[in-house]
Amino acid sequence: MEKLLIKSGNKLQGKIRISGAKNAAVAIIPAAILSGDICFIENLPKINDVRQLEQILLQLGAEVEHNHFSKMKINASTINNYEALGDSARSMRASYYFLGAMLGRFGKAAVSLPGGCNIGVRPIDQHIKGFEALGAKVTIEHGVVRAEAKELIGASIYLDVISVGATINIMLAAVKAKGVTTIENAAKEPHVVDVANFLNAMGADIKGAGTDVIKINGVEELHGCDHMVIPDQIEAGTYMIAAAATQGNVTIENVIPYHLESISAKLMEMGVVIKEYDDSVQVIGKERLKSVDLKTLPYPGFPTDLQQPMSVLLTIAEGTSVVTESIWENRFRHVGELKRMGANIKVEGRVAVIEGVEKLSGAEVQATDLRAGAAMVIAGLIGEGETLISNLIHIDRGYEGLEEKMLSLGGNIKRIQA
Numbered sequence: 001m002e003k004l005l006i007k008s009g010n011k012l013q014g015k016i017r018i019s020g021a022k023n024a025a026v027a028i029i030p031a032a033i034l035s036g037d038i039c040f041i042e043n044l045p046k047i048n049d050v051r052q053l054e055q056i057l058l059q060l061g062a063e064v065e066h067n068h069f070s071k072m073k074i075n076a077s078t079i080n081n082y083e084a085l086g087d088s089a090r091s092m093r094a095s096y097y098f099l100g101a102m103l104g105r106f107g108k109a110a111v112s113l114p115g116g117c118n119i120g121v122r123p124i125d126q127h128i129k130g131f132e133a134l135g136a137k138v139t140i141e142h143g144v145v146r147a148e149a150k151e152l153i154g155a156s157i158y159l160d161v162i163s164v165g166a167t168i169n170i171m172l173a174a175v176k177a178k179g180v181t182t183i184e185n186a187a188k189e190p191h192v193v194d195v196a197n198f199l200n201a202m203g204a205d206i207k208g209a210g211t212d213v214i215k216i217n218g219v220e221e222l223h224g225c226d227h228m229v230i231p232d233q234i235e236a237g238t239y240m241i242a243a244a245a246t247q248g249n250v251t252i253e254n255v256i257p258y259h260l261e262s263i264s265a266k267l268m269e270m271g272v273v274i275k276e277y278d279d280s281v282q283v284i285g286k287e288r289l290k291s292v293d294l295k296t297l298p299y300p301g302f303p304t305d306l307q308q309p310m311s312v313l314l315t316i317a318e319g320t321s322v323v324t325e326s327i328w329e330n331r332f333r334h335v336g337e338l339k340r341m342g343a344n345i346k347v348e349g350r351v352a353v354i355e356g357v358e359k360l361s362g363a364e365v366q367a368t369d370l371r372a373g374a375a376m377v378i379a380g381l382i383g384e385g386e387t388l389i390s391n392l393i394h395i396d397r398g399y400e401g402l403e404e405k406m407l408s409l410g411g412n413i414k415r416i417q418a
């Protein structure tokens with residue numbers, strides 16, 4: 001089994017380049033099948049979720065070419081199967097975007113119920129409500145979601161919860177529907193905007209992405225396009241936190257600093273020095289940081305996907321921090337692992353109370369999910385001695401070359417068979 005062996009002691013120093021955003025890429029790839037023309041997608045992250053999406057595209061009959069995923073060419077004119085069933089679809093969350101995309105293009109779709117991180121129940125009722133409002137019939141049987149519509153007609157849809165997935169899936173289904181669709185209480189994450197920009201580059205007419213209300217004027221046809229995926233806000237935040245935790249000095253390049261404001265603000269509140277440039281941020285750590293309270297919220301709030309890495313930093317801050325996870329009901333599974341390293345954390349429901357300790361100590365721990373994995377890597381960089389992390393499958397789903405990037409910054413980390 002592959003594990004990550006980390007020795008602590010090195011402060012991260014230097015420059016790091018952030019990859020394309022996982023959560024944008026995994027929606028844009030399925031979105032590309034909305035047209036029978038050729039789409040080129042650039043700046044894709046080299047992660048397992050993207051590899052699984054390629055498998056699904058091939059399963060559907062699309063033609064795919066890429067140069068180690070840097071630029072993917074998708075020809076969806078050859079699609080002859082409307083069912084994405086099996087391990088690839090089940091292995092990840094974003095396979096559910098094929099529902100919206102296939103429904104939007106062909107009026108029918110079947111996708112195995114998606115997987116993804118085990119961080120809560122993860123219902124898809126808002127996606128289904130949206131598809132049904134557009135005129136589709138949706139069923140779930142034997143672990144497969146099926147959606148079918150003779151004709152999709154624009155509708156007004158109010159989301160009961162702010163959902164990234166439902167917002168994007170409804171956009172995908174609605175771009176070619178007859179008439180106007182509005183999504184109210186829409187998610188505003190940067191990846192939602194990137195997907196809307198991609199669809200507009202294909203000829204869609206979407207306005208308001210990035211605000212609470214998205215308006216989609218259905219168009220008859222979409223065409224091919226060339227699109228560059230935005231930089232990954234969460235990967236950038238992960239390296240910012242790692243730099244702060246190791247008292248390092250790291251310049252994080254190829255970012256949109258505006259997308260990082262909630263993270264920069266929290267780090268500065270703790271005493272970290274952040275310098276913002278046009279497309280990079282420099283993070284300079286300090287010896288003992290101050291505790292802070294943190295509540296995860298939809299964008300532009302503090303992202304839930306950085307709650308776990310951030311809680312590592314809080315374990316060694318001075319004082320007591322209260323972390324409230326308001327998006328997912330089960331996103332504290334990393335706490336048990338951090339306790340093995342000497343962290344002092346109490347969890348009550350969706351709240352974790354973290355009492356800062358002088359230091360963590362290395363231990364054998366697991367990546368219980370994707371961001372928990374990143375959290376363990378940061379803990380390993382600061383935990384006295386050696387840390388061995390297992391269950392790397394989660395990390396590989398969403399971080400491009402994590403150990404190579406950490407190594408280039410001076411982190412003492414290697415992948416071993418153990």
Ligand SMILES: CC(=O)N[C@H]1[C@@H](OP(=O)(O)OP(=O)(O)OC[C@H]2O[C@@H](n3ccc(=O)[nH]c3=O)[C@H](O)[C@@H]2O)O[C@H](CO)[C@@H](O)[C@@H]1O
Pocket residue numbers: 023026093094120121122123124125126127128161162163164165166187304305327328329
């Ligand atoms: C591939 C991808 O982009 N994953 C991200 C996406 O997940 P995902 O799109 O699955 O998350 P959502 O934004 O949909 O979920 C937010 C909240 O809404 C609830 N909900 C969602 C849909 C639904 O039909 N019904 C419902 O009740 C969820 O249980 C959760 O409490 O956004 C999350 C919130 O920023 C991130 O943590 C994930 O990294």
Ligand SMILES: C=C(OP(=O)(O)O)C(=O)O
Pocket residue numbers: 022023092093094115116117119305370371398
């Ligand atoms: C939870 C995440 O991803 P997914 O929705 O793909 O499980 C994440 O990226 O942190």
